[in-house]
Amino acid sequence: MEPISAFYIAGLPRIFFGTxxxxxxxxxxxxxxxxxxxxxxxESLKKSGRLDALTLQLDQGKIRYRTVSVRGEPTAKSIDTIASEFRKTPVSVVVAIGGGSVLDCGKAVAAMLAETGSVCDYLEDVGDRKPSGAKVPFIAVPTTAGTGSEATKNAVVCDRSKSYKKSLRHDAYMPDAAVVDPELTLGAPRQITAACGLDAVAQLIESYTSTRANVFTDSLALKALLLASESLLPLCLDRKNDISLRGKMSYAALISGITLSHAGLGAVHGMAGPLGGLFPVPHGVACGKLLHPVMSLVIKKIIDENNIAAQKRFADIGRLLTVEAGGEDVFYCRHFLDVLHTWTQTLELPQLSCFGMTAADIEKISSLADSKNSPAVLSREEMNMILESVL
Ligand SMILES: [Fe+2]
Known part of the structure; x- marks a missing residue:
């Protein structure tokens, strides 16, 4: 039996999960x-009456509050504007309620309230200052089941004029509390449920098969993948209001945040990052489109390279997705790919050309992409091939 390899857990938020x-x-x-x-x-939080109910309770509890509504992906400009406005007033806690972009915006604002200058100064590969880790306490309340930002220690900031999406990252940026109520995801349109769900699935697969995977993240990722496999398709097809399925997807997304923070990601995210920096492709759509072609190539390479350990990891996922027993690892690797193909075909994500990407952009994207912690490193040519297939 193999010994348990060393691992490091940066911390977890206090987690309040449930309907x-x-x-x-x-x-x-x-x-x-x-x-x-x-x-x-x-507007959906307001329309549902939930925002009014919350503010009424805050009034009754004598908690002063200010609300800010944000749209789209967090940009350096939007974060700097909010942070500079609220540095002048006392803020004891930042609460972000929304999809992954809103949570990332709130996380970055909570950090920047305790720093000086622009968020650009602190972004990985962009700024020349290191985040101190000081921040205002931050509570994340997801209304979609996707990025898992409620349990990650980074916020992704986008500046398409400079063609980047980069992270503001520090162990201390793990939210202080994550309030995960699956009811908040009811009513999400099918395309949002599908794209966000495939992002969570990609994060779980990539962290389970990461070269940095560890015993802690492994045990979480497999169960979460099983729950996602039971819920994602029915939610997108004919059971969108099934709260029990919504709960399974919300749990899978939460766990994907924990596992990606502690085991890393792979080539799907290594390519989705620059793609999203250059074009307004929703992150979940980019991950969902790349998932099957990237995994097909990674699995082909680990079989060709006789990487038994990596094959076993993909086979573990394949075994979760079938009742068929007794096969070899390679059989379950292929089964895993078949299931992924069915999911991504059924969920009908748009081609990337819908977001302005053309064949002429492929080289630029692959030049900025990397394989992160994938068990097989993809070459520029291989990435180009993958990008061509999803254009
Ligand atoms: Fe992601």
């Missing part, structure tokens, strides 16, 4: 102080 947990959010906010900054996304 109805949103109604207790005011009690979770209260211990952090009496001046809350609430960041939300579009």
């Amino acid at each position: 109805g947990t949103f109604s207790g959010l005011h009690k979770i906010i209260q211990p952090y102080g009496h001046d809350a900054l609430i960041i939300t996304g579009g």
